[in-house]
Amino acid sequence: MKRTCVSLILTIVFFLGLQKDAKAWSEHPMAVYPVLQSIPAIVNAGPIEVKSLLQFLLEEEHGLEKLLADHEVWAREHIPSYAPRPGSLAFSATGNAGDILNRFYSAIRINPHVKMALYLHLLPGQDAGDREQVDPRELTTLSTLYEMLFTTYVRLQEGEMVRPVDVLATATDEPDYGFDLGLFTDNGTAWGQVYGFGEQSFGNPGLEYGSQAPFHMGFYHESWLVFAAAPFLKRTYVEYRIHLYKTLSQYAFDAGQHYWGWRFMGWAMHYLNDMSMPYHTTVMPAKRPLGMIWINLKAMLGFPRSRDNAVQLLSNRHTVYEQFQWQILRQAHLSGDAEHPFLVALANPLETVAYDNEFPRKVAARESNRAARRNDRLLRRYVPRYLVSDPKNEIGGSHELDDLLDVILAEKGPEAIEGLTHMIAERFRALSMHTRSFVNHMLAHKAE
Ligand SMILES: [Zn+2]
Secondary structure, eight states, X not given: OHHHHHHHHHHHHHHHHTOOOOOSSSSHHHHHHHHHTTOHHHHTSOOEEOOOHHHHHHHHHHHHHHHHHHHHHHHHHHSTTOOOOOGGGOOOOOXXXXXXXXXXXXXXXXXXXXXXXXXXXXXXXOOOTTSOBOOGXXXXXXXXXXXXXXXXXXXXXXXXXXXXXXXXHHHTTGGGTTTTTTOSGGGSOHHHHHSSOOSOSSSOTTSTTGGGHHHHOOOOSSOHHHHHHOGGGGOOOHHHHHHHHXXXXXXXXXXXXXXXXXXXXHHHHHHHHHTTSGGXXXXXXXXXXXXXXXXXXXXXXXXXXXXXXXXXXXXXXXXXXXXXXXXXXXHHHHHTOTTSHHHHHHHSXXXXXXXXXXXXXIIIIHHHHHHHXXXXXXXXXXXXHHHHTOTTOOOTTOXXXXXHHHHHHHHHOHHHHHHHHHHHHHHHHHHHHHHHHHHHHHHHHHHO
């Protein structure tokens, strides 16, 4: 039995290991802006002064020492499967400006090479005016820039005044710019050795983007059978990230540090919004638990083909889902059509559920987990077979992916584009509700 479990564990590691992309939604600000723009308290909030992280930390060092110590106590008590932060990483107010950034990165356990530039993320078609544009390489630690190459970023200067809505929306993309890369002992990084997260729970430790998976995925609603066979699936850190950044945001607002209040808030929102993406809350949408175990048993007996096929299809569908979302949402913004189904969905949230610390798990992840199977089926119906149902095909980086909409249109017709658009629009109604609930929660704190 023990051996069976170990084999099963290894297999499921393999399942997730082949997921090359752990980004969930591509370009979060495109989805978040339309939601924020319909919240008067956000749009009408007065301008705030831009401040570098270094300056913020120097001004708040003592307060942060206590805040982060208190947060660690809270996290150990309240976050299931939390990996305690080693005592040696605790943030101490030493007054040393030379290493304060690194001390902070260690205390919150993120990639120490993060860039932390002062900038804004513009929407597709938005004019940069006479602002200086920023090269994406100044923003991310990733060597592959993906859709960042299509985005316009503009530089901010310390001390200038900006709108909170712009800071908040911009920050919702940042956690995908390398924050959570290399944090495990088997990622081959110096910081991964000391952060206390142990070996990577799932995902491919050898892939650049793969190592962030356990921070951006949350499997809370798999069957007991799957969790029994693969208990490591519970070792995800989405709730840790959300609560940590929410706490930092509230601290910053309380201290009158509004720029960092909004920016930390956007970081928390990123992880919350990742939970509305079905492939981030569901191990294998196409398979029932017994199906997963069956193909695994066959693999153990020397017939791995069904399992390997399932892994490849999972990866391809995840990739197509994201790419379709990104291309259509980009079109929606470029067209400026307020009646576009994505923009209508983002303006019409599901019925509100009040935010609390269990919301990411019990509301957001549950909804997308429930939608996962149906979404997977719709992909099979509406996307050409060789893209989502041919396990011999690896579609990552293929030109069919670049031309995805044309490829779907040519083979499946406009009803396929419509069907897929409708499918993701439904997810965006959920994302819209989650965003609003979180914003309301944060605004209530701010008003206290
Ligand atoms: Zn993410």
